[in-house]
Amino acid sequence: MSSAEDLIVPLRQRRPEGRRFTPARAAGVISLLGAILAACVLMSLSVGSTSAGLGDLMRSSTAAETILLGVRLPRVLLAVAVGASLSAAGVCFQALLRNPLADPYILGISGGAGLGSILAGVIAPAAGLGILMLRPAAAFAGSMASVALLLSLARRRGRLASETMILMGVVMNATIMAAIMFIITVADFSRYAGTMYWLMGTLSSPSTSELAVVFACLALGIAVLSLLGQALNVLAGGEETAAQLGLDVPRVRMAALLAASLITASAVSLAGLVGFVGLMVPHLGRVWLGPDNRLLIPASALLGAIVLVAADTAARALFSPTQIPVGVITALLGGPCFLWLFARHGGVERAR
Amino acid sequence: MTSIQQAVTSGLEASSVRFGYRGRAVFDGLSLSIAHGEMTALIGPNGSGKTTLLKLLSGVLRPAAGEVRVEGRPLARLSSGARARLIGVVPQETSLVFDFTVMETVLMGRTAYLGLLGVEGREDLAAASAAMRRTGTLPFAGRLLSQLSGGERQLVLIARALAQQPRILLLDEPTVFLDIRHRLEIHDLLSRLNAEEGLTILTASHDINLAARYCRRIVLLKEGRVRADGPPADVFRADVLSEIYDTPLRVVSDPDCGVPYALPRNSGPSGV
Numbered sequence: 050m051s052s053a054e055d056l057i058v059p060l061r062q063r064r065p066e067g068r069r070f071t072p073a074r075a076a077g078v079i080s081l082l083g084a085i086l087a088a089c090v091l092m093s094l095s096v097g098s099t100s101a102g103l104g105d106l107m108r109s110s111t112a113a114e115t116i117l118l119g120v121r122l123p124r125v126l127l128a129v130a131v132g133a134s135l136s137a138a139g140v141c142f143q144a145l146l147r148n149p150l151a152d153p154y155i156l157g158i159s160g161g162a163g164l165g166s167i168l169a170g171v172i173a174p175a176a177g178l179g180i181l182m183l184r185p186a187a188a189f190a191g192s193m194a195s196v197a198l199l200l201s202l203a204r205r206r207g208r209l210a211s212e213t214m215i216l217m218g219v220v221m222n223a224t225i226m227a228a229i230m231f232i233i234t235v236a237d238f239s240r241y242a243g244t245m246y247w248l249m250g251t252l253s254s255p256s257t258s259e260l261a262v263v264f265a266c267l268a269l270g271i272a273v274l275s276l277l278g279q280a281l282n283v284l285a286g287g288e289e290t291a292a293q294l295g296l297d298v299p300r301v302r303m304a305a306l307l308a309a310s311l312i313t314a315s316a317v318s319l320a321g322l323v324g325f326v327g328l329m330v331p332h333l334g335r336v337w338l339g340p341d342n343r344l345l346i347p348a349s350a351l352l353g354a355i356v357l358v359a360a361d362t363a364a365r366a367l368f369s370p371t372q373i374p375v376g377v378i379t380a381l382l383g384g385p386c387f388l389w390l391f392a393r394h395g396g397v398e399r400a401r
Numbered sequence: 402m403t404s405i406q407q408a409v410t411s412g413l414e415a416s417s418v419r420f421g422y423r424g425r426a427v428f429d430g431l432s433l434s435i436a437h438g439e440m441t442a443l444i445g446p447n448g449s450g451k452t453t454l455l456k457l458l459s460g461v462l463r464p465a466a467g468e469v470r471v472e473g474r475p476l477a478r479l480s481s482g483a484r485a486r487l488i489g490v491v492p493q494e495t496s497l498v499f500d501f502t503v504m505e506t507v508l509m510g511r512t513a514y515l516g517l518l519g520v521e522g523r524e525d526l527a528a529a530s531a532a533m534r535r536t537g538t539l540p541f542a543g544r545l546l547s548q549l550s551g552g553e554r555q556l557v558l559i560a561r562a563l564a565q566q567p568r569i570l571l572l573d574e575p576t577v578f579l580d581i582r583h584r585l586e587i588h589d590l591l592s593r594l595n596a597e598e599g600l601t602i603l604t605a606s607h608d609i610n611l612a613a614r615y616c617r618r619i620v621l622l623k624e625g626r627v628r629a630d631g632p633p634a635d636v637f638r639a640d641v642l643s644e645i646y647d648t649p650l651r652v653v654s655d656p657d658c659g660v661p662y663a664l665p666r667n668s669g670p671s672g673v
Contacts, residue, residue, distance in 0.1 A: 068543070069504055072520060147498050279519035283509050286496045292461045294565070295485025295513025340499035343519060 070279075070341045078344060082351035086129070089355050093125045093362040123254045128361040128375070129354040130263045131252070131320045132330075134270065134312035135159075136353025139327025140334070140346050141274050141309035142196070144281040145302065146203055148214055149335075150391060152328035153313045156218030158195045159324070160225035162310075162317035163248070165191025167229050171236045185262055188314035195221065196306055215391070250323030250376020252361050263315045270312035271350050277305050278343030285342075323376045325383020326353055332390060411473055412437040412569050412601045413458050413488075418467035420457060427453050428625045430467070435603055437472075437568065440595040442612030443605040445622035446646055451605040454622065455571050458603070460484045471569070485513035489562030491572040495554065497547050503557050504542040507533055510564030525564075532563035536590060552583030559590065570594070572604040576611075584608065588615045613637060614660050621645055637661035 094117050135153060142151040142158065153159045169187035198221070203214055226248070233244045255263070274281075280301040283291045292298050316323070330353040334345050360378040367373065413435040420428045427450045435441055443451050456462040457469055460476045469476040471487050479487075489510070501509075510532065511525040521529075533539040536556045546554060555575055562570055572591075576584040592615055594600045606612045612619055613633035621629040621636055623645045629636045642663050643650045649666035 068502060069508075070520070144499075147496065149498065276517065276519065279509075279512065279515060282499075282501070282505075283512050285499050286509070289456070289461045290490075290492060290495070291512075292481055293459050293485060293488075293490040294509055294561075295482040297481050335499075339505075340501055341505060 068339045068341075070343045075344050075347070078338065078348050079351065082348060082355065086351055086355050086358070089358045089362075090125050090129065093128070093358050094121050096362050096366045120254050123257070123260055124252050124361070125358060126260055127252050127255050127263065127319060128357045130260070130267050131316040131323060132326055132353035132355070132357025133350035134263075134267050134316035134353075135323060135326040136330035136334075136349040136356075137271055137274055137346050138309040138313045138316075139353075140331045140342060140349050141281065141305050142327070143331060144285040144342055145196075145305055145309070146199065146214060147285055147287070149332065150215055150328065150387070151218075152325060152387070153192075153309075154322060154324035154327065155215065155222065155387065156195070156199060157222035157225050158192050158199075158218075158310070158313055159317050159322045160222045160229075161195030162188040162192035162314040163322050164225050164229055164232075165189070165194075165314070166318045167232055167244070170240075171232060182262070185266070185315050185318045188318040189311055192310040192314045192317070193306070195225075196310055200302075200306075212391075246374055247321035249374040250321045250379065251374035252320055252364075255319055259319055263319055266311050266315035267350075270308045271347065273304060273308040274346045275343065277301060277308075278341070278346055281305060281342040281346075282340070285340075321374075321376065323357070324380045325387060326357060326379050328390070329379075329383050329386050330356055332386075412439070412471070413603070414470045414473075415454075415458065415464075416468055416470070418457060418464040418469065420453065420462065420464050426625070428457075428464075431625060431627065432467075433620065433627060433630075435569075435601060437601050438595070438599050439618055440592065440602045440616050441604070441618040441620060442609075442616040443603060443620050443622060444607070444609050444612055445628075449622040450625045451622055452573055455490070455573050455603070455605055459488050459490045459571055482513040485565055485567070487567055488569045488571060489565040489567035491555075491558050491562050491570065491575050493574050493577055494551075495546070495558055500545050500547050502542070503533070503538055503544055503546065503549070503560075504529070506546055506557055507538070507542075507560045507564050510561040513565060528566055529560075529564045532560040535563060535594070536560040552579050552586070555579060555583070555587060556590075559587070563594075567600075569601040569603070572602070574605050574607060577607060584611060591615065609637075609642070610662050613662070614655075614658075633661050637663060639663075 138153050138158075139151070142153060142156065143149050146156075165187035166184050168191075169184045173183050199214070199218060202217060229244070229248065233241055280296055283294050283296050284298065284301060284305075288298050291301075331345065331349050334349045334352055338344055338348055357375065357379070360382075361375045364373045364375045364378050411434060415431060415433045418428050418431045419426070431454070433454075443454065445451055453462065457464055460469070460479070460481070463477060471479070471484070476484065495506075507529045508521055508525065511521055511528060514525060515521065530539065533542055536559050538553070538556050538560050541549065541553065546557065549557065559572075559575070570591075576587050579587070588611060591602055591604065595602050604612075604616070617632060619629070619631065619633055619636045620627055621641070628645055629641055637652045639650060639652045642652065643666070650663050651666050653662050653664060654660065655662050
């Protein structure tokens with residue numbers, strides 16, 4: 050062991066003794082996070098460019114009602130859904146790819162969903178199709194394609210080194226970004242500015258039906274992934290070992306892939322490419338709770354919702370009335386976080 | 402012999418197994434039968450097919466032709482869960498990508514027993530504790546795998562396999578990265594498991610002398626063929642071993658216990 054690792058290991062995991070998944074522990078952690086999220090949502094509702102607050106709602110002012118419930122609430126709920134989706138998907142991709150640095154944004158999985166979504170946006174009006182379902186469906190296909198490509202590349206020779214996989218993801222992402230810019234420039238230049246914002250990851254006020262779709266996907270995805278928690282724990286130890294421990298590997302992998310791609314895609318189709326949430330939040334969760342996915346997945350979903358609601362509140366409030374895209378905030382926080390993890394993780398892997 | 406008796410005595414059986422990786426044939430009609438209660442070592446030079454054979458016997462690889470049977474039933478027809486309840490596998494080493502505790506790792510041995518919710522019950526905890534007690538890993542149940550030594554980690558992997566409550570244990574060079582003390586410790590443990598609990602054990606090994614000391618049966622594999630199969634005293638012949646390892650070897654017998662011992666014939670640079 051290197052001396053650096055001697056320092057890091059005790060810092061990273063202070064007292065794992067007695068740490069074990071039980072439904073009671075999960076219920077405790079989840080209700081704590083649920084309460085914090087509720088508080089964050091209420092706080093976020095009273096922040097904005099107009100000075101309508103929760104108090105105004107109590108006094109039944111119609112203006113406040115429109116602003117809080119009609120404009121702010123959908124946006125805050127979208128932040129909840131997007132943060133939860135990207136974080137839970139991050140945990141799942143990390144287990145599937147056996148790489149704690151896997152993040153839907155860095156690996157181009159969000160990008161794949163974005164490409165699908167943009168294509169749907171260009172094709173649907175031309176073909177006279179409705180966009181509500183087509184956009185998430187195309188985004189879903191795009192994210193599935195990205196993950197499938199990564200997985201097949203990663204599996205070709207056993208396990209890919211963490212760094213190699215990240216590099217491939219980054220290159221894939223860059224290619225996808227170029228494809229998106231190409232499509233936008235050629236097909237519909239009038240949407241150039243809007244697309245730039247969207248690529249950065251930005252929250253607006255979605256329609257009720259859009260919210261319904263994103264929350265339906267989220268509920269389904271989180272339920273499937275949480276039930277697959279122990280299977281993902283086992284799978285993260287390698288596919289052969291997992292099979293020898295009694296796991297139906299192809300089925301588990303497919304189910305996890307579908308669920309994680311679904312929630313990534315539904316988030317991206319409404320909020321664009323919000324980066325690094327799927328990296329930072331699971332890492333935070335692991336430091337606090339350990340690597341058990343049965344707890345880590347629902348907890349990361351809630352933690353991710355909290356983080357994104359907070360980030361979007363900051364995005365609205367910091368330079369009000371100018372709004373910063375929320376993806377700018379997450380990238381400013383997440384980029385350095387990723388670099389730090391990357392440097393540290395590589396070192397740990399070599400030491401062993 | 403009735404079919405029931407046969408099922409009881411025949412543990413694992415490979416018959417006329419053919420297998421290859423992308424055109425390169427590894428086995429062309431290999432047959433091997435491991436009876437229940439045996440403790441067998443699988444030895445042979447690098448690339449002889451030991452690891453591949455273990456993967457075929459545990460069902461993670463499927464033969465291109467021929468069949469593997471466990472207790473008389475075709476392995477390919479069993480679900481992965483049913484397989485894991487019969488056959489436990491101990492790999493050379495384990496992934497440390499995500500830092501699980503010893504307890505969490507051993508509980509993963511219960512995968513094949515968990516219900517839809519994937520939560521361990523009392524029986525699973527009891528099985529895991531028993532496995533940890535048996536392997537002496539219970540005292541560090543709460544520690545992280547990354548904080549253990551190589552030897553301790555290997556004991557944890559054995560505990561995980563025991564938590565599966567299998568009838569057959571397959572080990573792929575379980576002590577290859579360990580020092581002599583831990584090698585002996587692990588082989589002592591395997592002997593006890595075999596003698597006291599009737600666990601059928603097949604272990605691939607590069608340490609032919611340790612294999613001779615602990616196993617009553619030795620299977621010598623080279624280029625995908627069984628070249629010798631029998632008790633150590635029969636298999637350990639200087640001409641056979643020298644040919645198989647393609648290097649001049651001689652066989653002596655341990656003055657204390659009479660177990661055969663293979664040594665290089667030339668005496669090395671410091672020569673006599």
